[in-house]
Amino acid sequence: MPITAVEKDLDALTMTITADFPVPVRRLWDAYADPRQLERFWGPREWPATFTRHDMFPGGRSHYVMTGPDGESAGGWWEFLDVEPPHAFEVLDGFAGPDGQPAQDMPTTRMRFTFEETAHGSRLVVRAVFTSAEDLDELLRMGMEEGTVSAMSQIEEVLDDAGDRTPSRPARSQLLNDTQVRVSRVVSGSLEDVSEAHRRPDLLQRWLLGPDGWTMPVCEVAEEPGDTYRYEWESEDGQQRFGFTGELLEAQPPHREVTSEQMIGMDGPGTTNELTLTPVDGGTLLSLVITYPDRELRDTVLGTGMVDGMEASYARLESEVLAAR
Known part of the structure; x- marks a missing residue:
């Protein structure tokens, strides 16, 4: 598994996950920029995601739906706050209702993804900042840590896929x-x-x-x-x-x-x-x-x-x- 560290700071209301990959930074960045690749690992293995919108630029939004093993679904959204390709992007992450609109009664999380070059490839650092201790407790109870770790463990499979490294191909x-x-x-x-x-x-x-x-x-x-x-x-x-x-x-x-x-x-x-x-x-x-x-x-x-x-x-x-x- 590429994940090397999971750190929770309950006082600072943060959770930071670090993972290393044997690929260039640009390759790892493109896995997040391309919704065809992103939906293959965003979400736990048992809850694959489908992105119906993915606008990776400041002010852009992403909409996705994760589907469970019994056909149940859970929606989510991102609002891109900052994009610095291929080094970092920051989003506001939240839940969506059945109509795809943000669920106002559910917590939101500010997440920053940082991509760094290493001697053996690249490092991804994901830092989540929660708005309150109550939101942090609720999201941890809902399995956010386990779900994020499960999602990130699938990135290697996408990075190893030769088809996803092809610069251009038929529509x-x-x-x-x-x-x-x-x-x-x-x-x-x-x-x-x-x-x-x-x-x-x-x-x-x-x-x-x-x-x-x-x-x-x-x-x-x-x-x-x-x-x-x-x-x-x-x-x-x-x-x-x-x-x-x-x-x-x-x-x-x-x-x-x-x-x-x-x-x-x-x-x-x-x-x-x-x-x-x-x-x-x-x-x-x-x-x-x-x-x-x-x-x-x-x-x-x-x-x-x-x-x-x-x-x-x-x-x-x-x-x-x-x-x-």
Whole structure:
């Protein structure tokens, strides 16, 4: 087990856990920055987590649900107070109710994660600060120490996975629950360049085309929350045309953008798309969480080959836009 020390200071209301790993600091940092990796070890082994949001920047938030062996669930959230990649980040950690909102009647904890280089790899120091002796007692009774130790003992398995060390690979989808899917890919480009390529019409029209054989004659970008956007695509032979429209709901450039989406000419509810961009080794992790109105529509859309079309666009983004930077 990589954990070398667990120290509790009841007077200072703190608990500090130290663990050593035989990998570079950046590799360990990326395990926390990438929700696909983080959810493989955050939470006790018997209570795996699913992150439906993970915005690793100051002011960003994370939402997750841990699922127990009998199907029971427990929600949680982080609010990022400080992020200093790849050396440290600090969060306010709390519990969430069934609706995903913070549980006001449950204690919160301030946690700082520090990543240090050692002669043999890297060291992770996690220091939790509690708001009162009562909160500390309650969380310890609930098994916080055992749960944190169990969670950290799984990090080695993620760090040893060669697949998680691959800088870039085709876009892949992951079902998060009955209505949400996450499409993710590491794009070989800086955070700023990838973000700009999602906001400039002249760049979007060069890469956001899906499979070969399509053009994007209409690209009206929403610049501020409340603005609407409209994208239309046409086959090169002019025989087919389709498009989407929606509203920019939230924008925290260059890290996060949330939009609604409705196919032009189609009735019924659309989707909500949450795009998060995170710097990682090898480029920028692009994570798109799509929320559908129901499971049936989600599965229908995925069955159209949507992810393959997205991969074609991301490959074009790398080769025709970012490579020229």
